[in-house]
Amino acid sequence: MSILEHKGVWVFAEQRAGEIQKVSLELLGKGRELADTLGTKLTAVLLGNNVKEMASELIYYGADEVILVEDELLDVYITETYTKVMSKIIKEKKPDIILMGATALGRDLAPRVSARVHTGLTADCTTLEIDEESKHLLMTRPAFGGNIMATIICPDHRPQMSTVRPGVMIKQERNEERQGEIIEFPSGLAKEDVNVEVIEIVKEEKQKMKIEEAEVLVSGGRGMRKKENFQTLELLAKELGGLVSGSRAVVDAGWMDREHQVGQTGKTVRPNLYLACGVSGAIQHVTGMEESDLIVAINKNPSAPIFELADVGIVGDVEKVIPSLIDELKSVKVAKEKK
Numbered sequence: 001m002s003i004l005e006h007k008g009v010w011v012f013a014e015q016r017a018g019e020i021q022k023v024s025l026e027l028l029g030k031g032r033e034l035a036d037t038l039g040t041k042l043t044a045v046l047l048g049n050n051v052k053e054m055a056s057e058l059i060y061y062g063a064d065e066v067i068l069v070e071d072e073l074l075d076v077y078i079t080e081t082y083t084k085v086m087s088k089i090i091k092e093k094k095p096d097i098i099l100m101g102a103t104a105l106g107r108d109l110a111p112r113v114s115a116r117v118h119t120g121l122t123a124d125c126t127t128l129e130i131d132e133e134s135k136h137l138l139m140t141r142p143a144f145g146g147n148i149m150a151t152i153i154c155p156d157h158r159p160q161m162s163t164v165r166p167g168v169m170i171k172q173e174r175n176e177e178r179q180g181e182i183i184e185f186p187s188g189l190a191k192e193d194v195n196v197e198v199i200e201i202v203k204e205e206k207q208k209m210k211i212e213e214a215e216v217l218v219s220g221g222r223g224m225r226k227k228e229n230f231q232t233l234e235l236l237a238k239e240l241g242g243l244v245s246g247s248r249a250v251v252d253a254g255w256m257d258r259e260h261q262v263g264q265t266g267k268t269v270r271p272n273l274y275l276a277c278g279v280s281g282a283i284q285h286v287t288g289m290e291e292s293d294l295i296v297a298i299n300k301n302p303s304a305p306i307f308e309l310a311d312v313g314i315v316g317d318v319e320k321v322i323p324s325l326i327d328e329l330k331s332v333k334v335a336k337e338k339k
């Protein structure tokens with residue numbers, strides 16, 4: 001089959017509990033641009049149960065049409081059911097490009113769909129453009145630990161698939177005047193397709209205060225070595241009356257929730273005290289915290305870039321320095337109480 005048969009730009013509209021994820025709206029912004037460059041349609045693909053109401057929202061944010069698949073078997077995300085439905089629609093409708101959010105769901109779904117439909121996938125893209133001559137999608141992403149930017153193409157297979165992290169692309173202004181078509185598509189699912197039973201969904205209790213509002217932030221980086229060591233940071237933050245935040249490296253490692261990430265693709269913070277523990281000071285991190293009033297850095301490498309920015313630098317092992325700091329703060333508190 002010729003790749004020329006494939007037309008249109010698609011955005012997988014991720015919804016959770018009836019709420020469209022922000023990243024999908026951001027991808028509609030980018031998708032609109034790509035579709036306009038190619039002179040083609042922008043389609044949002046919405047899967048779920050009782051989600052029809054959300055379809056017009058996708059049109060307001062730039063989609064020309066919405067492929068809507070409603071089925072009670074799609075009520076909660078299950079890898080197999082969503083993969084099956086997405087693959088089926090792709091095989092039938094033959095899109096040229098598919099964009100998905102690099103969320104927990106997107107990271108699970110995108111590779112499986114790409115394997116089922118025998119095409120390539122470029123994960124975590126930061127730039128997406130159309131090559132003027134070939135009209136291929138140029139998918140650019142950091143490679144080799146962020147040291148180089150690699151531009152990847154998928155010249156021989158379709159669709160060209162890409163995931164993008166939340167916060168990277170810019171959504172369009174919502175415009176209620178926009179008109180579009182809603183195309184209902186049968187899921188084709190049977191009960192036997194559901195190979196996993198979701199027994200309970202437990203919502204994580206969110207920290208009440210946001211890191212953007214905290215006056216003191218104790219921020220951990222990859223130098224903290226493992227998730228368990230963040231308990232020490234929690235103790236330190238408690239002593240200082242602050243919150244724990246972190247670098248993207250620790251969020252990517254699954255040691256911390258994305259809501260607590262500081263930096264270019266995380267939150268911009270400006271606390272009175274920013275204590276960076278085992279954070280190297282990469283530019284993408286620094287842009288999110290450089291306006292803090294007092295920056296204290298603990299790093300075992302005296303040449304770490306974070307020291308160029310820090311008001312106070314401690315060259316040492318976080319596993320030794322942090323417990324000493326906690327002990328010191330506790331003894332100061334005890335001494336104060338005795339007075």
Ligand SMILES: Cc1cc2nc3c(=O)[nH]c(=O)nc-3n(C[C@H](O)[C@H](O)[C@H](O)COP(=O)(O)OP(=O)(O)OC[C@H]3O[C@@H](n4cnc5c(N)ncnc54)[C@H](O)[C@@H]3O)c2cc1C
Pocket residue numbers: 126142145146220221222223224246247248249250261262263264265266267277278279280281282283284285288298299300301304316317318319
């Ligand atoms: C498009 C893009 C967007 C990005 N957005 C963000 C963002 O929003 N936020 C962000 O943080 N990053 C972001 N990054 C990633 C960024 O480039 C860095 O990779 C990341 O910040 C590194 O995190 P880190 O400092 O925790 O880890 P590393 O760079 O691995 O640094 C770990 C540090 O810990 C020190 N260390 C190791 N062991 C110890 C120890 N025992 N005691 C003391 N120190 C120790 C090391 O000397 C090192 O300096 C982005 C990258 C790209 C390409």
